[in-house]
Amino acid sequence: MGMEERSQALYRRWRPQRFAEVVGQELVARALRNAVAIGRVSHAYLLCGPRGTGKTSLGRLIAKAVNCPSPQDGEPCNACPSCREYLAGSAPDLVEIDAASNRGIDEIRRLRDRVALAPMGGRYKVYLIDEVHMLTQEAHNALLKTLEEPPPHVIFVLATTEPHRLPSTVVSRCQRYDLRRIPVEAAVERLALICEQERFALSVESLRDIARAAAGSLRDAINLLEQVVAYYGPSPTVDQVREALGLSLSGRGKELARAIAQRDLAGALKAIAAARDDGLEMRRLGGEVVETLRQILLVQAGAADLAGLTPEEKQEIEALAALMSPELVMAAMKAFASAQLQGRDDPFSPLPLELAVAQVLGPPSPPKASSQGPSPQEEKVSGAxxxxxxxxxxxxxxxxxxxxxxxxxxxxxxxxxxxxxxxxxxxxxxxxxxxxxxxxxxxxxxxxxxxxxxxxxxxxxxxxxxxxxxxxxxxxxxxxxxxxxxxxxxxxxxxxxxxxxxxxxxx
Ligand SMILES: [Zn+2]
Incomplete structure (x- = not known):
């Protein structure tokens, strides 16, 4: 591996080079590979999905595979001169356009003039337009004209995070694929492979923390891994990773949510006090409680799949869900959501969270002993x-x-x-x-x-x-x-x- 490759960002070095390496999008990758294998490639693809889920990687793979003279079962051979150009990032027949920074009609007109030209070396010229929803209306119209009569040697790959913002006329001209967020376990598997090859030593727990923090974006996950390693060296501890990810409060947020589930007012107030003593931002703590409550609600509604939990987390959340009535979950979500609003001015003040806890679990019973004498309950306790x-x-x-x-x-x-x-x-x-x-x-x-x-x-x-x-x-x-x-x-x-x-x- 040369110096140049070394200096590349980790995620670029670990872009999938075959459809089989695309993480978390097995169905889409297989469909595209089959299309190449049987020679039925569409002239316009629309790849929709959240950021970091593999849209541009798939677009590049399409370009490489259709231009490889000896594809193997639809996969690019990665050995021929054409494939090697793609591997080196210098393929003349792949044109990438970032629509976020080239929104206008001029760019698309230029594109229309260029599509008439034959490809330089391969069979197809591939235009990969990222964030295509950012194009202006005029530019979309111009693009539509090209999509309506595409020259036989041209393939368009349109990528977008927001397909609903695309004109339906454009969408209807494309073969559409929807990419999903990368499941935590799939991201962990890929990170583990990268760590093994790069000789990084991170625990599975840390990889899971990273994957979760990346929220379904493999690119973010790999970038986070790179940052952690750049900061702490190739074998960071679990705590170091958590610190780097800003997750140190995760334990406190769970503690607080657990106390609420158990209707443990003292425990909840203690968790808030402990987090405050740790110097944690109270608004973030509240945000984490809201998120945990949301997961509980999803589990109770039988929609645990939507919560994006690992098997262990799911078990933990299910245990909490079993303790709470849906009414309690709703009341707690409401109280903590309003605490989040109140905490905007002073994110370090514990008061909004304490009030939310008191609202949900009821205020501590006022001391009655001084005015009315001990209640039967107190008598029992103090009589011990x-x-x-x-x-x-x-x-x-x-x-x-x-x-x-x-x-x-x-x-x-x-x-x-x-x-x-x-x-x-x-x-x-x-x-x-x-x-x-x-x-x-x-x-x-x-x-x-x-x-x-x-x-x-x-x-x-x-x-x-x-x-x-x-x-x-x-x-x-x-x-x-x-x-x-x-x-x-x-x-x-x-x-x-x-x-x-x-x-x-x-x-
Ligand atoms: Zn090849």
């Missing part, structure tokens, strides 16, 4: 020998993490649970649904839970589950206490309840 408030959140999280090592499904169930109290050697878990308590109390699950809890607390505990309606779960209060503590307050309730064996002392 040891109550765990703010640290309970941490303990619950640690429990989830510890269980993940043994049993992922169990860890998933645990996310719905709050740690209510540690009464001597009994850890009291609050479950929002009766069937959840049943699952946790299964002997094998109970054993795992007790083992995990012992590991965290440093002594044996037995687990007891209590079923409590969501509204009376102590979580919202936990958040208030935690937030107050964060600001240096010493709440009365903590003073009253603090005592020996309090888990705070153990951590």
């Amino acid at each position: 020998p040891t109550s765990v408030e703010a640290p309970a959140l941490t303990l619950a999280e640690e429990l989830v993490r510890a269980c993940q090592q043994f049993n992922l499904a169990l860890a998933g169930h645990l996310r719905h649970v709050t740690v209510k109290a540690l009464e001597g050697e009994t850890l009291v878990l609050s479950c929002p649904f009766p069937n959840l308590a049943q699952i946790l109390e299964r002997p094998d699950h109970r054993e795992l839970l007790e083992r995990a809890a012992a590991r965290i607390l440093g002594h044996h505990v037995s687990i007891r589950c209590e079923v409590e309606a969501l509204s009376s779960a102590p979580t919202p209060k936990g958040y208030l206490v935690e937030e107050a503590l964060r600001h240096g307050a010493i709440p009365l309730s903590t003073k009253n309840r603090g005592g020996e064996g309090d888990v705070t002392e153990g951590t």
Whole structure:
């Protein structure tokens, strides 16, 4: 490989050189290859599709294949002098016109004069007009005249991202193919091949992050890969790739969406606070939540295919979708969409997101103890020998993490649970649904839970589950206490309840 090729952008070097190499457009590529193979090539093609999906690559392949004197089953041989000219990017019979910068009638008139000329070397002169919808009305009319009586040695390939902006008279003269967005897995496969050949060492996880960030454009995906490698060298870590892609908040956005799905007000507010502490832009965080909710909605509507998810993501989103009523999804989307509007002036302010969360999940219940005395629920909690408030959140999280090592499904169930109290050697878990308590109390699950809890607390505990309606779960209060503590307050309730064996002392 010479220096010149080295200096080419990665995506240019990795343009498909055979129809079989075209990623994600198998049907279109096969149809075009067959047309070449049986000698039934059309005089005008219209290739429609989002950017980076292979329109110009296919156009060039058509030009190369029809001019190859010894095509193999419709594929260009890539060895003859003609093919080599195409490989070198210097084929005289391929004329590429960017309609975005050459919109006018003069350009098309010049084109009309030129199409009369015979091809230089090959059988066909191919005119590849990119972004053809950008032509002016006049230019379209001129183009139409040429399309109506094309000289036998001319092939037009019109490419567009916006076919609806083309005059129907032009569309009807063409053989139309619609290209789809490149599926994530297909892009990952291509990136993996490129990495192997270029001796880049990226994990599949990173390739997937890149493919997803490219949103169906293979060109963007390959360009992102090139940028990441240029910046971090040939073996970047997963975190480096995520940082380069600006994905570092992805975990927080998911965390927030998960908390909403679980109706966990404290968890949602904590995710926002943590993202703010990370210095993340709140509007981007909100945008990610909206996107996740959208995916949940698509899954619930039975249109998961439209969400563009990997199998793992699909599983994750399906789990969230199962937790949420469509009404909750809609309410959350509405609240977060309006938070996005409110966040325009100050994209770093967490307030719009906090309000959205409060609107969807309900505000924390106001402290009643001072004016009305303790409610029955509060009495129950404070009457416990040891109550765990703010640290309970941490303990619950640690429990989830510890269980993940043994049993992922169990860890998933645990996310719905709050740690209510540690009464001597009994850890009291609050479950929002009766069937959840049943699952946790299964002997094998109970054993795992007790083992995990012992590991965290440093002594044996037995687990007891209590079923409590969501509204009376102590979580919202936990958040208030935690937030107050964060600001240096010493709440009365903590003073009253603090005592020996309090888990705070153990951590
Ligand atoms: Zn050839």
